[in-house]
Amino acid sequence: xxxxxxxxxxxxxLAGMPDxxxxxxxxxxxxxxxxxxxxGAKPWSGCGTGAREYASGGYRMVVTTEFPGFVDVLNxxxxxxxxxxxxxxxxxxxxxxxYDDACAMHASKAKDSLx
Amino acid sequence: xxxxxxxxEGLASLEVxxxxxVYLESGFDDEDATILALEADVAVAIANFIRNAFPNNQTAAxxxxxxxxxxxxxxLNANIARFALPKLLRIARRAGLRMWLDMGxxxxxxxxxxxxxxxxxxxxxxxxxxVIAELHDYTDVKPLLGGRxxxxxxxxxxxxx
Numbered sequence: 001x002x003x004x005x006x007x008x009x010x011x012x013x014l015a016g017m018p019d020x021x022x023x024x025x026x027x028x029x030x031x032x033x034x035x036x037x038x039x040g041a042k043p044w045s046g047c048g049t050g051a052r053e054y055a056s057g058g059y060r061m062v063v064t065t066e067f068p069g070f071v072d073v074l075n076x077x078x079x080x081x082x083x084x085x086x087x088x089x090x091x092x093x094x095x096x097x098x099y100d101d102a103c104a105m106h107a108s109k110a111k112d113s114l115x
Numbered sequence: 116x117x118x119x120x121x122x123x124e125g126l127a128s129l130e131v132x133x134x135x136x137v138y139l140e141s142g143f144d145d146e147d148a149t150i151l152a153l154e155a156d157v158a159v160a161i162a163n164f165i166r167n168a169f170p171n172n173q174t175a176a177x178x179x180x181x182x183x184x185x186x187x188x189x190x191l192n193a194n195i196a197r198f199a200l201p202k203l204l205r206i207a208r209r210a211g212l213r214m215w216l217d218m219g220x221x222x223x224x225x226x227x228x229x230x231x232x233x234x235x236x237x238x239x240x241x242x243x244x245x246v247i248a249e250l251h252d253y254t255d256v257k258p259l260l261g262g263r264x265x266x267x268x269x270x271x272x273x274x275x276x
Contacts, residue, residue, distance in 0.1 A: 004137050015142030023151060023196060026141040030155035031193040033137070036162055038193050 002033045004071045007098035013076045017059055024056040025076070032063065032071045046092055047074060047099040062095045067106040074098040139222045148222035150200060156227035157203040157214060158195045164210045165191060180209045 014022055031038055041052040050066030051074065062075040075095040080088075138148035138155075161180075165187060169176035173191075177184040189197060190206075198206075207214055215230040 004135060004140070006140070011140055015140075020196065022141045022143065023138070024194070026137045026143075026151065027155050027158075027193045027195055029137045030152070031159055031162070033135075034159050034163075036159050036193070037166070038191075040192055 002035070002065070002069055002071045004029050004033060004073065005102070006073050007101060008075075008094065010073045010076045010098075014061070014073075017076070017078070021056045021059045025054060025059075025061045028054050028061070029063070029071055029073070032065055035065075044074075044095065046096050048103075051095070051099065060091075062091075064099065064102070067102065070102075070106070072098070072102045074102070134223050136222045136225065143222075145222045149218055149225040152222060152225045153216055153218070153227050154195060154198065154200050154203055157200070157207055157216075158190055158193070158198065160212055160214060160227070160229050161203065161206055161210060162190050162193075164212060168210075180206050182206060 014025060017025075028038055038054070041054055044051040044053045044062050044064075047062070047064055048066045051062060051064040054061045054063065058079045060075075060077055060079055061073065064072045064074060066072075075091055075098060077091050077094075136148050136152050138151040139145065143151060165173075165176045165180075169179070173184050173187040177187045180187070186197070189195065195203075204214075213230050214227050216227045217225065219225045
């Protein structure tokens with residue numbers, strides 16, 4: 001079973017969301033931990049090949065399963081209204097930063113396991 | 116067949132593997148996180164059964180499990196808010212799944228583990244081992260595999276990693 005790794009403030013951000021959203025996103029993570037495919041997820045560009053965006057109402061969660069043994073939560077946010085392209089960029093940048101951190105961490109772990 | 120209570124060492128490592136409760140980490144209290152984690156575990160087992168026994172045929176899965184096709188779709192897409200634990204257990208029973216549910220001392224230890232007959236010849240994590248359990252139910256659905264399954268359905272196979 002994979003371990004869920006929360007990057008940045010993603011865990012506290014999710015904890016601050018409504019019950020239904022938290023439940024839905026936590027269930028998605030439960031499925032992903034067990035390598036269960038979830039259809040209907042949108043690919044999230046800029047964070048490798050395994051990043052997906054999950055939606056619950058106006059809320060979004062960006063997750064990657066690219067790294068073996070882990071489900072990395074890259075960003076959790078409330079979507080802005082129409083025309084919020086700038087904010088979208090902000091969310092993309094946060095997800096990208098967390099993805100880069102995840103790459104660095106998993107690379108160093110892989111290096112350590114070789115020694 | 117895989118009576119978890121008889122496997123003391125397996126249980127210890129099982130707790131380490133299963134120790135993370137994403138509901139607890141998402142801000143739910145211990146009681147809710149326990150129930151929600153059990154529901155998710157059972158739902159994942161059912162979804163796994165559907166994917167393996169009825170690939171691309173939600174209607175047939177719905178017929179076998181005596182639920183609506185939209186509910187099959189919801190289970191596959193991790194939209195399980197409409198399923199309470201008793202309903203999920205009923206569906207698991209109809210699928211022929213045998214599960215062991217443990218609330219643990221806290222929500223961190225709550226888990227539902229597939230045990231005994233499973234729907235498809237897939238390895239199931241059990242402690243440090245991966246177990247390929249009996250294939251009876253799967254061969255009910257896929258009789259053509261009966262011959263192959265006959266060689267391996269008497270005892271659970273396990274491989275250590």
